[in-house]
Amino acid sequence: MPPANTPARRVAPADVSTSATNILLFLIAFRILNAFTLRTFFQPDEFFQSLEPAWQIAFGKEQGAWITWEWRYQLRSSLHPLLFAAVYKASDFLATSLHLSAATSAELLVASPKVAQAIVAAIGDFYTWKLATRIYGRDSRGSWTTLLVTLLNPWQWFCSTRTLSNCLETTITIVALDLWPWQWSAGGSPAGDSRKNERGTAEDRALLSSLRQCLLLSALACILRPTNVLIWATLASIAWFRNSWDKRIILIREVLICGSAILAVSAIADRLFYGLWTFPPLRFLYFNIAQSLAVFYGRNDWHYYLSQGLPLLLTTALVPALVGLYQTLTNRSFSASDRLQTMTRIQLATICLVMPFVLSLISHKEVRFIYPLLPALHILAAQPLVRFFAPAIYYRSSAAYTPQRLLLIFLVLVNAVIAFYTSVWHASGVLNIMTYLRQQHEAHVTDTSFFSGPTNKGITAGFLMPCHSTPWRSHLVYPTIDAWALSCEPPIDFSESEKAVYRDEADQFYDDPAQFLQDNMAGGLRHLPTRPSYTTTPADPSLTGSKHQHQWPDYLIFFQQLEPTLQPLLRMSFYRECWRTHNTAWHDDWRRTGDVIAWCLDTTEQDTWREKQRQTELARKRWATATSAITNTHEFHIDRMLEALKNSEAQSQNSGWARFIPSRSTFSLSAPWSSNQPSMREKFAAWRRGVAAYFGPRPSRIWRLGRSTPNVRDWIPDPRCFLSWRWWVLGESLELTRERELYS
Template structure:
């Protein structure tokens, strides 16, 4: 006891606080990884085709070969994209497949692992982005400050982050790389003039330097990593260069942070040595990343190429970006920022305005400088991108962490008094905070679990159908590696056709099985066509929706007369298996074969019912997709037609049982409502209520009660049963009312 009592209490408290400060970032990172993993597994909706076709499809081809059935879009055929991003997921595919082959699992479980693995990988990247959002907020406002915690809460509760951050878009990885590089950026460089002490501002400079020392290493010690991450972000998305042009301009041509500095020469621009060091490190970092990218592109494309140049040539010189839509000049202001920020938008606008035009007196000059630079970047990048006709909100996604950091001070100033004080005057603000959080939760749930959810359900259904009807033998652990075992495992090819707008569903990343041979309507842009040809150009999907009947008659083998009668696995002469001939994706030709499964949106159903009434196709699955859609071609449920009579019969039985169950539930609900009405009449009769008439012997009560019950019975009970029930109820109520009256 003497030994313990001799330890100074202040020293113990300081050591505990130090251990807590060290453990907190690790705990927060682990929490964010688990949180985003849950987020990734909760996302069951479709957002953008690029989530699959610009990352997972080329990654699938890298991992499993050119005969694996991946859909390689025109951008990859014309060398417009860097292959760095797909190579990340190709490594994940390779490792996941290696692990699944080394253990005993069913083919469907192996397919599920390959579907989930990229999501969990991106969840890790998203967690890193949230973590560095919190770290940068701590660097600006102070570690563990209210503003830093508010930034973390905003990132975690952001509907856009929940909806988008765990998707395998290159913009999502770009966002993580950007915020990590921003945290490592040398905000303190160049240093202040030594004469600042002589001018009487020693305290502020000392405080700035202490903040820099407390929150991270001194300038240039982490500059290598910062520039490498920034260069990688620019290779992924060349538009990310706009962010670093802004920040480099601020660093090189730094302006005084106050009128006092300008008048007293307390501010120095970077020295020649500092400037040369910065330029050299930027050049070396960029060259390293560019060299790695070039080697990977050489391996992927099979020839030396420079995708950024091809990207600019096709999208600017040939204006192919316009083919995918035009937007108003104010798109990022009127739609981009509101979608990114949702309920935080008012506080974000206040934070942007204050950072750009006002110096906060409670902040140091360094804090004001960092906030101003971030705010300028958030204004500059959308302004430049607004000059391009084709706009998407994900193009400015890398700005969201910076916007969250700028949003946190106004948010704290507004809601902190309501949280820390129990005063009744703050009750409306507490209610508002709860309301905003609930709105965010509702938006997050709807966009990730409901809206456009049918797309992924269809892919799950196809994989399950393939395992049920096409896989007749499960491979052993050793057999799974041999071509002979694969041929015995897959006795027939399952064919699927998608009569939908192009890229409406994922492809091989979710079909997985090489035995699923699918085709879909394509939408190749007018590459290398003149302006006249571009004006008259219609892609395959546009041709189909312009005249579905004519398209099917012309472009389907057999037209609208020669339909198959049985699915491929019931045919005597089965098509070759994928082990003997590679499965390819038929998207470049308009000569499609009628498949085993035909999939389309329900708005097309009346047209197909008329055109294919003589075929053996019939509904075998239907799933709800969305309550609304801005594209009329994608409205309604998603419907699956198939040729298997057994599956059709099972689906009809399923829908009949489901209808009967819903009908019975409706009957029970209506009967409960009717019982409540009758109980109400009985109470009124017992109490001698005057609204039905108080005169006894006139029959007013009896007649009115009978009429009301009759109407209720007809309304609440189906017609056939309702008539009998209504008559019985009228007699019973009239008799009971007469007895009550006597």
């Protein structure tokens, strides 16, 4: 079996450049498609640590962005939101220049960050392939396998186009890894030769330029996510111990220069965003380690990254990645020609072990914390995959590799199913509800202009959900949508005893919903609104004192799990269900189980929803009746079908049913199917004649969706059409039944 780095063919430099450009364009189109098919919720940080501060940067503090406690205490770098703030400004400028309607402009503002992140994800995929070409060869099976594994990975489809800082960190990391001077860690490079000829000097300059670009990007990744320093500290340590003092001095000098440049840019950006001089990475470590606030969001077992993190990242590629990791670290037999490639794989395997090990020492763990390792794991998984599946692909005529082919098809199908379910179906309702509220605002409010003054009036919405269960202004878009939700501020500057008994607002609500609503809603449970706010005068100021945190909204949003609790509490109110959408079939948080439900005060909207539900139920009953009739027809008319077959055959002159059944005298156990037996075509033709005799001609009308007619029956499928695909199977079973009766 040829190794993974065996090139399939040689290509000219011009062909290589064209191929790389085409691959990049394909990846951009692929990830844009990925971004627009992603309709599910994953992590609140996708919105609250990127898009919400970006919205405030782009449009101002008065436009309703939700700024969480991390931003108030300067724990996050403003560099990541600045990217999306620029995207928002460009989208707003485009919408204004093209004079787009408010609804179209809102859709553009929702979609533009997805496109931007899709391009970022495509760049990450492209540089994963580029680094694989450094290791396995420009046009090798290993490099193409790495690209295919990256594209088929369900986690990549599910997560790479989300606006998480971890996704940008992953892309920056793989680009920087491609620029890293691996020659320094391999024990020799052109830059270390004593010969100072012209070629060596040019290679030295190119290597130094690549190092500077790498360090700039790695410093940026560490500013975005301080844990990224584990990767670069590991690689720098290996380079330090494998080089002379000349290289060490160069490395220290470039680290100081590039690191200082990125720190200066970050400090200026944070000064403009926060209004004071601050250093977010240091404050991030202080709050999460010194004050242990990360534990407030959950504790995990020490083996989390091994038992859950890596399986979630790699799914079906887990075994090849572990095999590649083991073989890379244990195989020491390599030739001098592939020394650089082997040492590169060893260093990639090393960072894939060091980073999870160190992060396992922290109580709070999440799979996305080790996301930057995924490209390296894909590269390591490529060689075992090539060795196992390549013979099944390239030797198609051999039946010996059929199990490998079937396994490959199975793995691809499993990846596709997981990707579809997690990106389209699971936890989709919490995004759909934001689209619904935006559409209701457009339907009920005449002035839907963007970024209007605070005097403009829109709909109101309240979310009785665990904190950060939905996106916020990035999906509500309109600043005049007045919305509130339960919060979950951590116990900052609390003592250990106070932290032990601390309950945030969401916890207080789920501890006792009735008492919470009585104490924290304007008017309690006795004075509830009767009409939506967009049809009435402003609320009574006497009900908005400091004691009350929330106003009763036009739309009350909650998960289905809470429905039995709210129904008795609000049975005397004017709130009724006006919308419902599927969210998920299961959830690890019991508070988030079931559909997402919206109750509203608008009676017209309630009536419309009830009528829609009634029509849906009628359609369901009609479908159940039709399928039941078909089933009953099959069971009830078997004997009559047999009789019709006999009568039809008796009227036929050319062929008959009797000639298909051997007589009792000619029946033989040793030769049950003699040469006198008819062909399949003849048996099928006879069967169709028998069915036609009983049912009439084969129905031609199945669906008439394209025909405009007031007759509703023309839109309903003829139940007989469902028998058409069962003719042959049922005919065979009837014929065998008849033969058993004759020969018994």
